Amino acid sequence: MTDRPMQLAVLGATGSVGRAVLEDLEARSVPVALRLFATASSEVDLLEFRGEELEVEKLGDKAFRGCDAAIFATPAPLAREWAPRAWAEGCLAVDLTGAFRSAPEVPLVVAGWNDVAVAEGKARGVVAGPSGPVVPLALALGPIHREAGVERVVVTVLYAASGAGRAGVRQLEKEMVALLNGEEPDLSEISHRMGFNLVPQVGAFGAGGHTDDEVAVGSELRRLLLAPTLAATATAIRVPVFYGHGLAVNVRTSRPLAAEEARALLRASPGVKVVDAPGERVYPMPMLAVNDDAVLVGRIREDASQRNGLDLFLVADNLRCGAASNAVRIAQEWVRIQRG
Numbered sequence: 001m002t003d004r005p006m007q008l009a010v011l012g013a014t015g016s017v018g019r020a021v022l023e024d025l026e027a028r029s030v031p032v033a034l035r036l037f038a039t040a041s042s043e044v045d046l047l048e049f050r051g052e053e054l055e056v057e058k059l060g061d062k063a064f065r066g067c068d069a070a071i072f073a074t075p076a077p078l079a080r081e082w083a084p085r086a087w088a089e090g091c092l093a094v095d096l097t098g099a100f101r102s103a104p105e106v107p108l109v110v111a112g113w114n115d116v117a118v119a120e121g122k123a124r125g126v127v128a129g130p131s132g133p134v135v136p137l138a139l140a141l142g143p144i145h146r147e148a149g150v151e152r153v154v155v156t157v158l159y160a161a162s163g164a165g166r167a168g169v170r171q172l173e174k175e176m177v178a179l180l181n182g183e184e185p186d187l188s189e190i191s192h193r194m195g196f197n198l199v200p201q202v203g204a205f206g207a208g209g210h211t212d213d214e215v216a217v218g219s220e221l222r223r224l225l226l227a228p229t230l231a232a233t234a235t236a237i238r239v240p241v242f243y244g245h246g247l248a249v250n251v252r253t254s255r256p257l258a259a260e261e262a263r264a265l266l267r268a269s270p271g272v273k274v275v276d277a278p279g280e281r282v283y284p285m286p287m288l289a290v291n292d293d294a295v296l297v298g299r300i301r302e303d304a305s306q307r308n309g310l311d312l313f314l315v316a317d318n319l320r321c322g323a324a325s326n327a328v329r330i331a332q333e334w335v336r337i338q339r340g
């Protein structure tokens, strides 16, 4: 293994996830040489990284030359077009956009759970990260599945505004200011008010009445846990929180697992922090998860309404744990494999 820093391109560097990639690299002191990309019309020309101003470039020929990996934190069409071009220049695409999530030959990876699948990225030159809520869900349910066999999952996902990127954050900020000043907010960017409201739609509705984001929770979880018969259903609700998705999870396992056993198991699991002392009012909350790469798990209790039932509440920073930190770790693992 050489000591040469990882050569990393970040596409969508000026966006919510792109900036979280830079924060993750800084927070973990990852040795890295960066190239940053955004649109030609981006409002941002320079981004600060470790006290230096780095230029934000626009994509063009040879953009990926010399790069080990490129994190795509852009709209999906851009990843569809540019990921193959990156691979043609010898650079792995780590795709967060959803463009490749359902392609069977593209590995779907949650670092800390199935890192071993990163090597399969060489099939198409792409490794995909799952959708934001599925990263913390897999980190928490993976160890439970390994120990007791997860048969069924029912999850309510409380989506933070930043799950909709800069536009979501901007919209909630404007709404809060307007509402607290007794004015009607302008809803030009998002169709329903988020401020002081709950919106039971994230994604587009399909024929059966679920949204595509809700369907993705089950399909991505089945792939990640290698559990094709796992039954799963999800309800996605946008909540007036800026950062940090919450997940109320009900699980049925094939073998019994007491709450105390689940707590001990999760305490020993990578990427998981057990925050669970309800008597002392200690449990996961979005404000505790911001800038954390781990999923916070608490309110772990047995569900007496069914055989082998457990209830849990999870919270994770959607930009870090749900996207950026996972992508950086995938890129690091790829480099480790390539350099032996």
Ligand SMILES: NC(=O)c1ccc[n+]([C@@H]2O[C@H](COP(=O)([O-])OP(=O)(O)OC[C@H]3O[C@@H](n4cnc5c(N)ncnc54)[C@H](OP(=O)(O)O)[C@@H]3O)[C@@H](O)[C@H]2O)c1
Pocket: 011, 012, 013, 014, 015, 016, 017, 018, 037, 038, 039, 040, 041, 042, 043, 044, 072, 073, 074, 075, 076, 078, 096, 097, 098, 130, 131, 132, 162, 163, 164, 165, 166, 167, 318, 319, 322, 323
């Ligand atoms: N937000 C989350 O919680 C989350 C979680 C998991 C996955 N993701 C996925 O990650 C991606 C980025 O999400 P985000 O929340 O960071 O969105 P965002 O805040 O809206 O940022 C989008 C970024 O993409 C860039 N971009 C847009 N069109 C482009 C183009 N044609 N060429 C090059 N760059 C372009 C933007 O650059 P400009 O500055 O030039 O506009 C900006 O840097 C999306 O695919 C999203 O689905 C998001």
